[in-house]
Amino acid sequence: MQIPLSVNPNGKNVIVVLGVFLGLDYLVVFARFWARHIKRRPFEFNDWAMIVALASVTALYFVEVVAVRNGGVGLHVAELVVHWGGMPTIFTAGKLVLTADILWNLSTLTIKMSILHLYISIFGLTSPRFRKTVWAVMGFCILSTVVFVIQILVLCRPLPFFWDKSIVDGKCGSLPLTYLIPGIIITLEDVAVLALPMPLLWKLKLKTSKKMGAIFIFGIGLIICLISGVRLKYVIELDTEDFTASIWMFAILGTMEPMLGIISACLPVVPSIIAHHSDRRAMALTSKGNSSNASKSYGSRSTKVSNSSHAEHPDFERLSDYDYSFDNSAKPMGPQTHVVGGNWNKPSSKGRSAINVTRQYAIDSYQGRQV
Known part of the structure; x- marks a missing residue:
């Protein structure tokens, strides 16, 4: 049963807000690959990781949409039981929440892999110590993500008890704690990823415009860290007895985190596209100006040659300009x-x-x- 968005304004907010950010994700990823094309650079690991991240975020968004339309996320459990399909609707919501958790972990991991590998590509040769540090952070992120996914899958025994509490002898651990501990660790990982290149960037002599661009990009990274922190607040306030009504804001903030991560990871390539098109425009204007100057110069030289050819020379006789008609004899x-x-x-x-x-x-x- 599909629940109309007109009766679920919270669910509508989930779909609209996340839909806007997903559109921005596709835009910046397209810009990233277009930059690769115009620079004629081959795909690297960070590009492939970004493709996986975009696919994961897209899947996560549509899981959220189905959770709103078919699982009633945004509405109270009591409303779902009475008006919108009863327990099967709640079961659907539980299954989709579990799926969203796994996709969220996959998307955040691949985004971090893309960013960290990009760090290695840019700074790895200049600082071997930095390169080793980045590899260590990558390893920790992979290990922590594997642990978090396993933790989600073993939270309830048997697994269907996660969404169907009517199963006899089923038991679950603490859902808020399962979200809280990984949330804190992932927030610390975000801060570490953001701070890693700072010492090297401070040593570089950049133009003011490039410094402002770097500040803007890292500003988005800081926003991601803040969102991670705010999301923890909703984890603490999560009501497991009425989870469909209490999880909708958590769904928005949680999904916005990887979506903003994609934007932050792809923004560094945008200046190269702008520079490319600016150079082409400048070349076109220069070519047009040179062509115009050449025409004027040619006309000026033609006039001079014509005038000099008309000048009287003491040893030559000027011929008449009369148009003579010659016969063929x-x-x-x-x-x-x-x-x-x-x-x-x-x-x-x-x-x-x-x-x-x-x-x-x-x-x-x-x-x-x-x-």
Whole structure:
């Protein structure tokens, strides 16, 4: 049974808010891969990890949507029992919450792997000590995630008792404690990932614009840490007897954490795209300007050549611009020598020699004159 969003405003908030952030995730991941394309760089491990992270976050979002529409997340358990399908609806909510927990751990892990591997790609060669530290943090994140997933799967024995409390002899551990301890550790991991490159960044001499960009990116990382801290508050206040009504804000904050993590991990590539398109625009404007200048220069040179060709020379006779109509009566002749322009058989006062012009063909006649 699908529950209308009109009767579940809290559930509607879950779908809308997380849908907006999921759209932003796809936008920044596309920008990341577009940057790889224009820079002609091959995919690295951090890119593949980001693909897995995006797939996990997408799956997590749709699990949340189904949990709202079919599991009644956002409504009180009493309302679900009376009006919206009864216990089967609550069972559906429990199964989806368990699935969301596993996907959340997978998405946060792959995002951290992507960020940490990017650190190695950027700073690993310059600082072997930093490289070893990053590998150690990566190992700890992997180990802790495996432990957290196992903890979720063994929380209730048998496992179906997690969503069906009517099972005889079933038992569960403390659900708030199961969320609280991993939440604290993951928050500390977020802080460590955020702080790792700080000493190296402070040593770099960056332009003011790049420093502001780095501050903005790490500012998003700080917001993620704050969200992790606020999420712990809702873990403590979680009411297991009415979990569908008390978990909706936890669902928003918990899912926003990996969604913002994707944005933070992909933002460093955005400046390279902006720089690429700025360079192309600058090259286009420069090419246009050079073409215009070349045209003007060519026109100027043409004018100068034309004017100089019209100038009078003391040793040459200027020909008329009359458009003569030649007939086709031309006959081959033996080589003949003619003197062009004045008496060139005698040296001029400037010591120039005569110019002899030899031709193989002569025109018998043209309109208006005889040869």
